[in-house]
Amino acid sequence: MTFIVVSLIKIAIVMAFFMTVLAYLQWIERKVLSHIQLRVGPRRVGPHGLLQPLADTLKLFLKEDLMPAHVNRFLYRLAPAVAVFLCLLSVAVFPFGPEIEIFGVRTQMQITDLNIGILFVLAVTSVGVYGIAIGGWASNNKYSLMGGLRSAAQMISYELPMGLAIIAPLLMLNSLSFREMVNNQAGYSLGFIPRWTVFQYPFPQVFGFIIYLIAAFAETNRIPFDLPEAENELVAGYHTEYSSMKFAGYFMAEYANMTTVCCIAALLFLGGWHPLFPAPYSNLVPVVVFVVVAALAFFHGLQPARKWDNITFPIVGVIALILAGLFFVPVLNTILIPIFWFLSKVGLLLFVFIWVRGTLPRFRYDQLMRFAWTFLFPVALINLLVTGLLVAVTTGH
Amino acid sequence: MDTILFFIFAIIAVVCGLNLVLQKHPISSALSLIGVMGSLAVLYLMLGAEFLAAAQVIVYAGAIMVLFVFVIMLLNAGSEKPGGKSWFAQIAGIPLLLAFIAVMGFVIETFLPALRSVRFGSFAGGTAREIGRVLFTEYLLPFEVTSVLILIAILGAVVLARKEID
Numbered sequence: 001m002t003f004i005v006v007s008l009i010k011i012a013i014v015m016a017f018f019m020t021v022l023a024y025l026q027w028i029e030r031k032v033l034s035h036i037q038l039r040v041g042p043r044r045v046g047p048h049g050l051l052q053p054l055a056d057t058l059k060l061f062l063k064e065d066l067m068p069a070h071v072n073r074f075l076y077r078l079a080p081a082v083a084v085f086l087c088l089l090s091v092a093v094f095p096f097g098p099e100i101e102i103f104g105v106r107t108q109m110q111i112t113d114l115n116i117g118i119l120f121v122l123a124v125t126s127v128g129v130y131g132i133a134i135g136g137w138a139s140n141n142k143y144s145l146m147g148g149l150r151s152a153a154q155m156i157s158y159e160l161p162m163g164l165a166i167i168a169p170l171l172m173l174n175s176l177s178f179r180e181m182v183n184n185q186a187g188y189s190l191g192f193i194p195r196w197t198v199f200q201y202p203f204p205q206v207f208g209f210i211i212y213l214i215a216a217f218a219e220t221n222r223i224p225f226d227l228p229e230a231e232n233e234l235v236a237g238y239h240t241e242y243s244s245m246k247f248a249g250y251f252m253a254e255y256a257n258m259t260t261v262c263c264i265a266a267l268l269f270l271g272g273w274h275p276l277f278p279a280p281y282s283n284l285v286p287v288v289v290f291v292v293v294a295a296l297a298f299f300h301g302l303q304p305a306r307k308w309d310n311i312t313f314p315i316v317g318v319i320a321l322i323l324a325g326l327f328f329v330p331v332l333n334t335i336l337i338p339i340f341w342f343l344s345k346v347g348l349l350l351f352v353f354i355w356v357r358g359t360l361p362r363f364r365y366d367q368l369m370r371f372a373w374t375f376l377f378p379v380a381l382i383n384l385l386v387t388g389l390l391v392a393v394t395t396g397h
Numbered sequence: 398m399d400t401i402l403f404f405i406f407a408i409i410a411v412v413c414g415l416n417l418v419l420q421k422h423p424i425s426s427a428l429s430l431i432g433v434m435g436s437l438a439v440l441y442l443m444l445g446a447e448f449l450a451a452a453q454v455i456v457y458a459g460a461i462m463v464l465f466v467f468v469i470m471l472l473n474a475g476s477e478k479p480g481g482k483s484w485f486a487q488i489a490g491i492p493l494l495l496a497f498i499a500v501m502g503f504v505i506e507t508f509l510p511a512l513r514s515v516r517f518g519s520f521a522g523g524t525a526r527e528i529g530r531v532l533f534t535e536y537l538l539p540f541e542v543t544s545v546l547i548l549i550a551i552l553g554a555v556v557l558a559r560k561e562i563d
Contacts, residue, residue, distance in 0.1 A: 075424075115524060119451035126459025130431070133463070137424065137470045145470065152467045156460065176525050 006107050011092075014111055018091055022255045023053035029354045036358035047312040057248070065244040068139070075138035080242065080249035083131025087256035090124045093117040094263050095179045097273045097338030102331070109338065110179065117178040118166065121264060125219065129155040131253065132221075132228065136238035147237030150365065151228035154218055157372040158225075162215035164380035168208040168387040169197040169268045182272030192278065196271035202390040207383045209269040211376060213352070216261035218372070220254065222353060224360040225368060262349035270345045273338035283333070286340040290324035293317075399443060399517040406443075410436040421476045423469045427462060434458045444515065446523035 027042065027049065034041030042049030067073070097109035114120050129152055136148020173181040187195045197205045218225040229237030239250045266272060275282030294317040301313030327333050327340075363371070413432035420426045434457045442450035522531070532540050 075428075114447075116447050116451050119448070119455065119525070123451050123454035123459060126455050126463075127431075127435075129459075129463055130428075130466070133466055133470065134424075134428070137466075145473075149467065149470055152463055152470070156463055156467075159460070 002105060006105060007111065010107070010111050014091060015088075018088070018256075018259070021259065022252055023057065025255050025259070025350065026056070026251075027053050028350075029357070032351070032354045033358050036355070047308060060244060060248040063244040065246070068141075068241050070140045071241065072138040072140065075134050076241075077246075079131055079135030079138055080246040080253075082134070083128070083253040084249045084256075086124055086128045086131060087253040087260065090121045090260050091256075091263070093120055093178055094267065095182060095272065096342050097335065100335055102335075108179065109335070113177055113179045116176050118170065118176050118181070118264075118268075121260070122163065122166070125257075125260070126159060128253075128257065131250075132238050135242070135250070136228075139238075139241035141241050143234040143236075144238050144240050147228040147234050147240070151221060151238060154221070154225065154227060154368065154372075157369060158215045158218035158376075161211055161372065161376040161380040162219060164377070164384050165208045165212040165215060166264075166268060168203075168384050169205050171384075171387055171391050172197055172200055172203070172205070173268075178267055178272075182267055182274065185271040186274050188278055194271055194274060194276055196269065196274065198269050202394045203387045205269055205383075205387070207379065208387070209265070211380045211383065212265060212269065213349075214376060216265065217353070217356065218368070220257045220261055220353075222254075222258065223357040224363050226362060227365055227368060230362060258350065258353055259346070262346045262353070265349055266342060266345040272345075273342040275337075275341045282341070283327075283337055286337060287324045287327050290320045290327075294320035294324065403440065403443060403517070406436040406439045410440070423477070424466065427465050427469060430465075431458050431462050434462070441523075443517050444523075445517075445520035448523055448525045448528050 030052075031041045031049070042052040045051040045055045067076075092111045093114050095108065095110035095113065099106060099108050101107075132151040133148045136144040136146075136151065139145070170176065170181070173184045175181050175184065185194075185196050185200070189195055189199075189201060193199050195201075198209050217223075221228050227237075228234075229239065231237075234240070239247055242250060275285065277285065297313045297317035297320060301310055301317065304310040304313075327336055410433050413429045413436065417426045417429035417433065420429060434453060438450040438453040438458070441447075441453060521527075
């Protein structure tokens with residue numbers, strides 16, 4: 001009984017947090033992109049445009065749900081539902097922190113720990129292509145169909161290097177469960193180098209990490225691999241015919257997939273919730289970060305560049321100080337410190353995704369395929385072979 | 398709980414299987430096949446074969462069926478047209494089906510050893526570790542021979558495709 005109640009509470013917390021992150025990820029992306037392109041971005045709805053995601057969601061809710069003529073009605077409705085369902089599924093197996101005890105109940109900071117966690121995520125992502133492919137086909141539109149086809153071909157091609165890049169750290173971590181994998185990355189070699197797989201003996205997975213990231217860009221249909229929705233060739237690609245909440249479903253799926261691949265990268269390569277520095281120093285890092293944020297906010301509040309800056313920036317500063325203070329509360333800090341490290345890794349990777357979108361142009365379709373099969377795939381294979389050889393030699397069996 | 402889940406997914410598998418045959422449009426048939434594979438994966442999982450369940454979804458539903466759907470979409474295959482009914486099928490169809498079922502029942506009853514009743518989750522050899530050990534010790538030769546066979550098939554496909562282009 002306690003198990004069911006605890007699980008329901010955990011699911012509610014994770015889903016509420018995940019949904020908020022998805023909504024605000026879009027705001028962050030628009031802000032970062034606009035600053036890269038020397039614009040200001042959304043700032044009309046709420047202070048600094050902070051209520052923009054809410055307004056966008058409301059708009060999509062209230063829009064008319066068009067059903068184009070000549071579509072396959074059943075599949076046209078089914079496809080966005082499949083996309084949303086599958087992109088929210090994999091978050092169930094991600095661990096956010098170690099085992100904790102609250103009010104006498106011991107529980108893991110994770111919805112469920114599967115023995116085959118990584119295989120579960122691979123299965124979910126490999127089926128995820130149907131949402132896009134079927135949507136493109138059912139729309140009965142040449143641009144949608146091209147988008148769906150491109151997406152299917154691209155995801156099959158990039159799943160191979162992605163899978164091979166994932167297997168290499170699995171060889172070193174010797175498990176398929178996310179929790180065990182992260183636990184095997186605990187500790188420091190030479191007292192200061194964290195034993196994350198990107199730094200771990202015998203073969204640091206730097207190449208594996210880069211291959212994984214490149215393949216992840218293609219898997220999530222992001223620039224520079226966003227051929228399925230290339231707007232100057234295909235209008236909007238596979239979701240050209242979709243409007244209202246069905247379009248919102250695809251939109252959410254893209255951001256959810258982005259978050260998922262970043263979580264996998266953080267768990268497999270960057271040591272999950274294990275901090276960059278040994279314990280006594282690493283516990284101070286979140287406090288220092290939030291105090292610095294607060295100081296910057298107060299500094300800018302004192303020298304307002306825009307109309308409301310002398311009010312909004314001090315509020316941000318106070319919030320940052322409260323967050324810094326939370327890390328001194330005895331029970332809370334055992335929960336917050338791992339979450340801080342995990343989220344900062346995921347956040348950094350998400351920032352890289354947005355950064356790349358603001359920096360790189362789109363590939364041509366033949367370049368995309370040639371890159372996957374003649375460069376990324378062989379390199380991933382060599383990385384796997386070298387890792388396997390070194391692991392076999394050093395462990396001796 | 399296990400029994401209820403078993404019946405739910407067994408019924409889904411059978412309904413999807415029937416739908417696969419009855420649907421006229423190839424893409425509906427392909428999607429039904431994905432349904433069959435997904436529910437079979439759940440049944441494997443309930444029996445304790447967790448690795449097999451994941452592999453079923455990754456390989457069949459995630460890779461092979463994506464290629465099926467891709468080809469159907471690429472060729473833009475339309476609905477099937479019902480062919481003329483053959484007189485042989487009309488006369489001999491149902492008797493032959495009954496005979497087939499009877500033969501299968503007889504073979505299962507007489508030649509297979511007496512089966513114990515299945516318990517959900519009692520099978521312990523389904524983890525990735527166990528399967529890897531068995532594949533690389535006991536069944537090493539069949540495993541390697543199968544991979545060579547697949548390689549030959551790929552090479553054959555490449556050769557045939559090249560001939561077409563020249």
